[in-house]
Amino acid sequence: MGTTFLIAARNLRQGGRRVVLLGMAMVLVSMLLVLLDSLAAGLEASMVHSATTLASGHVNVGGFFKVTSGQASPVVADGPKIRKIVEAEVPELDFQIDRVRGWARLVSDRASFWGGLLGIDVAEERGLREVLQITSGSFDGLNAPDTILLFEQQAKRLEAKVGDALTVSAPTMGGVNNTVDVRVVAIAKDVGFMSAINLFMPKATVRKLYQMKEEATGAVQIYLKNEADAPAVMERLRPKLEAADFKLMDSDPRPFWMKFDTVTGQDWVGQKLDLTTWREEVSFLLWILTGFAALRWLLLGVILLLVVVGIMNTMYMSIRERTREIGTMRAIGMSRGQVLRLFLIEAALLGLFASALGAGLGAAIATAINAARIQVPMDAFMAILMNDHVYLKLTVGNVGYAVALISAISCFAALRPARRAARMRPVGALHTVG
Amino acid sequence: MSTPTPSKHTAAADAPPLVELTAARKDYPLGRTVVSALRGVDLVVRRGEFVALAGPSGSGKTTLLNLVGCVDVATAGTVRVAGQDTGQLSEGALTKLRLDSLGFIFQSFNLIAVLDVFQNIEFPLLLQGKLSKAERAERVRAIVDKVGLTNQMKQRPAELSGGQRQRVAIARALVTRPTLVLADEPTANLDSETGERIIDLMRDLNHTEGTTFIFSTHDPKIMTHADRVVRIADGRVVDAAGSSDTHAHVQGHA
Numbered sequence: 176m177g178t179t180f181l182i183a184a185r186n187l188r189q190g191g192r193r194v195v196l197l198g199m200a201m202v203l204v205s206m207l208l209v210l211l212d213s214l215a216a217g218l219e220a221s222m223v224h225s226a227t228t229l230a231s232g233h234v235n236v237g238g239f240f241k242v243t244s245g246q247a248s249p250v251v252a253d254g255p256k257i258r259k260i261v262e263a264e265v266p267e268l269d270f271q272i273d274r275v276r277g278w279a280r281l282v283s284d285r286a287s288f289w290g291g292l293l294g295i296d297v298a299e300e301r302g303l304r305e306v307l308q309i310t311s312g313s314f315d316g317l318n319a320p321d322t323i324l325l326f327e328q329q330a331k332r333l334e335a336k337v338g339d340a341l342t343v344s345a346p347t348m349g350g351v352n353n354t355v356d357v358r359v360v361a362i363a364k365d366v367g368f369m370s371a372i373n374l375f376m377p378k379a380t381v382r383k384l385y386q387m388k389e390e391a392t393g394a395v396q397i398y399l400k401n402e403a404d405a406p407a408v409m410e411r412l413r414p415k416l417e418a419a420d421f422k423l424m425d426s427d428p429r430p431f432w433m434k435f436d437t438v439t440g441q442d443w444v445g446q447k448l449d450l451t452t453w454r455e456e457v458s459f460l461l462w463i464l465t466g467f468a469a470l471r472w473l474l475l476g477v478i479l480l481l482v483v484v485g486i487m488n489t490m491y492m493s494i495r496e497r498t499r500e501i502g503t504m505r506a507i508g509m510s511r512g513q514v515l516r517l518f519l520i521e522a523a524l525l526g527l528f529a530s531a532l533g534a535g536l537g538a539a540i541a542t543a544i545n546a547a548r549i550q551v552p553m554d555a556f557m558a559i560l561m562n563d564h565v566y567l568k569l570t571v572g573n574v575g576y577a578v579a580l581i582s583a584i585s586c587f588a589a590l591r592p593a594r595r596a597a598r599m600r601p602v603g604a605l606h607t608v609g
Numbered sequence: 610m611s612t613p614t615p616s617k618h619t620a621a622a623d624a625p626p627l628v629e630l631t632a633a634r635k636d637y638p639l640g641r642t643v644v645s646a647l648r649g650v651d652l653v654v655r656r657g658e659f660v661a662l663a664g665p666s667g668s669g670k671t672t673l674l675n676l677v678g679c680v681d682v683a684t685a686g687t688v689r690v691a692g693q694d695t696g697q698l699s700e701g702a703l704t705k706l707r708l709d710s711l712g713f714i715f716q717s718f719n720l721i722a723v724l725d726v727f728q729n730i731e732f733p734l735l736l737q738g739k740l741s742k743a744e745r746a747e748r749v750r751a752i753v754d755k756v757g758l759t760n761q762m763k764q765r766p767a768e769l770s771g772g773q774r775q776r777v778a779i780a781r782a783l784v785t786r787p788t789l790v791l792a793d794e795p796t797a798n799l800d801s802e803t804g805e806r807i808i809d810l811m812r813d814l815n816h817t818e819g820t821t822f823i824f825s826t827h828d829p830k831i832m833t834h835a836d837r838v839v840r841i842a843d844g845r846v847v848d849a850a851g852s853s854d855t856h857a858h859v860q861g862h863a
Contacts, residue, residue, distance in 0.1 A: 185723030503719040508708025601680040
């Protein structure tokens, strides 16, 4: 086997410009693969982090409370009981919080808009403090009652600044409109699409607006040690909650605010819980990831096809040039299988070296881009990325995947030419005619 | 010209046959016609013989060597090598027969360009996979010493003269200790002096190792080294027991 490797490696080295050009193409494809993969992973990581901090837990136990069948509020009547069940039944739990949810009109002297209220307890919001970049005021200002945090674009629309008073207006569960006056205590940098609609206020203020009891909340947001466990945890929680006398809505993979029409159209009153994962709560944004993945595979598919054609062409030419050598080796006693292996090893070595170099370059470029913290140039992209700078999530996995994929494709492309070499009759390959 | 040295393994007339061709025929399709390279050859070569195949270009010498060397199969008739009917053997069995029992020496040397002298000679042993690394090294060094290339072991074929390359090819053919070595015009690409030395070397190995050699040649001087000259013309053996004093005869066929 060692000599087969040696022959393969030395033949590659002597392959000249043709092998160098093909190798360079494979380096570029591997580099592109690593960059696109890490960009996709970065995009997903940014979305997961931002979405799960701003609008959702990894798993959410929310729900609706209906006083009459035609009216629904995003309320969970007994938050503490649910938190106890989660504590007992979810060993994967990192931490949990609960937020009071609402949908209200925010009014300033100059303008108004509808937004999603999120009543929070500053003390238990671990991730939110990290994600929000406060440009004026203080996040801790939300510890005071009747306060609000705005994002820059919201403040701009309302022409409001820290210290200004605003009015929040919403219909209560009893169907009566209620208002509270709040003071702007902080303005944060926009964090993508989520910052257009979310309004952060203290829990107590939102409860006061909706005239809710102390134990009522909007949703218990569960954060797991590993986000990937979310679907399994959700499925496990459903029967546990039912066993604790909670009624559950059927699974509906949409964010809670898209379900109002469905819920108000249903003929039931009282409390029903609705369990969702973070992916479902931001499903309206996941098309971006799907679209990006499709575009990535389309682009890579075309390039990989060109690489396959290049490898096959190079191998066929190499086999034609080395026909006499193949004939000699067959005459000496090399088996068909050994000839096949020789050419596959040659392709694998080319694939391995080129892809390792390409993946290494890709990793270096990705690291440099992350270190440079390149600003996202357009608001639209920022909204998609939920991040103000380009982030490429580089893992050993995506580098290894690129190397393995390109090497495997290289071998696959060489299979047909190698089989042709192996099937050569020694007498024909030797070009000997008496 | 050197004279053959007294042989340790003189080919006796009653030695067992190593190669037997019976009515061996080889046809090649050429468009709508069929070209017959061999037209019913009967030939026996016994163990230890040093046989020359003589005949003009296109007479069928190489085709005959191909059939005996198991790199081609006869269209009709039988070819038996080392007691085995090659027409009945599978591709794998033919490969094994070539590897274990046969050695090849080509007109154009056919060395593996990317391997050095040592590696080229070691290659068939690696394919056999029977010897340890140390045993292989010992076997290769012994044969390299015999062909006089001890100082060229690390050189690649491109760095060697024609004569040196053919010595490597001879060493490669002999390193597995085959019972039969086939050489297709081994001196054709060499000057006459080097050609003489190569044949002397083959003859010496025939004597000392008892290896059977069948080689084709156009050169009457080279034929004089053979125990026997088999003359071929138009795909037929016209004389299977010819003496090596064949100058006039071969000229007559050319």
